[in-house]
Amino acid sequence: MAVSQIEEKILGRLAKDSLPLNEGLATSLYQVLGLSIMLSKKLLKARRYRRLDTNRNTKSLQLYHHIIWLTREGLLITEQNILPYCQSGQYGGECRVMAAKLRASFYHVLCLFHNHPSSSPLSSRAYDTGGSPSSVLAPKADNGQNRPSGKKRQNDGTESEEGPRRKGKAPLRDPVLSMTSDASYVTNPYTGTQGQTPPPTMPPPPIPTEARRTPALPPGLNPISIPANAASASFLLPALDYVPIAKEYFNAAQYLATNLLFPANPLRLSLSLEHAAFLQDCSDEPDRARRLARAAIKDVYASSEGLDDEEFADASTLVQLLGGVVRRNS
Numbered sequence: 046m047a048v049s050q051i052e053e054k055i056l057g058r059l060a061k062d063s064l065p066l067n068e069g070l071a072t073s074l075y076q077v078l079g080l081s082i083m084l085s086k087k088l089l090k091a092r093r094y095r096r097l098d099t100n101r102n103t104k105s106l107q108l109y110h111h112i113i114w115l116t117r118e119g120l121l122i123t124e125q126n127i128l129p130y131c132q133s134g135q136y137g138g139e140c141r142v143m144a145a146k147l148r149a150s151f152y153h154v155l156c157l158f159h160n161h162p163s164s165s166p167l168s169s170r171a172y173d174t175g176g177s178p179s180s181v182l183a184p185k186a187d188n189g190q191n192r193p194s195g196k197k198r199q200n201d202g203t204e205s206e207e208g209p210r211r212k213g214k215a216p217l218r219d220p221v222l223s224m225t226s227d228a229s230y231v232t233n234p235y236t237g238t239q240g241q242t243p244p245p246t247m248p249p250p251p252i253p254t255e256a257r258r259t260p261a262l263p264p265g266l267n268p269i270s271i272p273a274n275a276a277s278a279s280f281l282l283p284a285l286d287y288v289p290i291a292k293e294y295f296n297a298a299q300y301l302a303t304n305l306l307f308p309a310n311p312l313r314l315s316l317s318l319e320h321a322a323f324l325q326d327c328s329d330e331p332d333r334a335r336r337l338a339r340a341a342i343k344d345v346y347a348s349s350e351g352l353d354d355e356e357f358a359d360a361s362t363l364v365q366l367l368g369g370v371v372r373r374n375s
């Protein structure tokens with residue numbers, strides 16, 4: 046899929062250029078472009094939900110199912126209607142690299158949202174029945190700044206230690222004498238007032254913790270282990286480990302981009318950026334991701350190819366993002 050506006054622009058240009066030569070290929074490229082636009086909005090929404098709490102399901106499984114369905118349709122169009130016509134390079138090197146990148150990008154989405162087992166903390170827990178969802182609206186930490194002080198300042202006799210009280214109004218409740226008097230054992234256990242019940246001489250019996258322990262689940266509701274082939278989205282795609290195949294497709298696309306495109310090409314830089322993100326998020330290879338991003342930046346500064354204003358602006362934006370990958374977790 047086209048993961049950025051720069052890639053959407055390149056994909057639209059490739060579809061327009063291939064229309065006079067192959068109408069079917071151009072139609073498929075336009076279809077993938079539309080799917081990418083819809084899918085990018087869904088991905089952004091899902092990431093915002095999970096950013097609140099990575100151990101919590103999103104508000105609706107329909108969002109995950111829609112993402113997986115769009116990914117499956119885009120992958121089907123790419124593998125059946127785009128890749129077979131771009132293998133020999135008759136439509137240019139950019140079209141061939143774009144076809145390989147589209148396949149790798151769709152598998153990247155599957156690694157994030159439909160991988161089994163989960164490939165990263167961002168992976169979906171919508172089908173994990175063992176974990177318990179936690180509350181998002183957790184109370185904020187109170188550092189004592191908003192707590193009321195123990196004593197109230199006097200204001201012409203209208204405010205006392207019990208708080209402000211308006212004239213002519215009765216208190217909210219009467220004071221409990223057994224709790225505030227000097228003869229109360231709760232407030233003054235060493236009082237000598239006659240008639241008071243003496244404290245017990247023997248220690249109280251221990252409280253049976255096992256009998257009073259709150260159960261984790263209601264009676265009869267035991268945890269259910271659902272296998273991967275019976276997950277809620279298995280009717281769309283099987284829940285498999287997509288990381289190895291996605292890594293292979295990213296390596297193939299990176300090899301084509303290195304040999305067919307010049308270093309400052311925005312498509313090549315965009316592929317390097319997404320490949321580095323995949324290595325960090327799904328493959329757990331941050332060192333390799335930083336090396337890939339650093340090598341892409343070095344190749345851009347060492348290249349001597351000319352760029353127009355639009356390509357220079359796109360390349361500058363991607364180089365800045367690659368620099369963020371190099372600095373991330375370094």
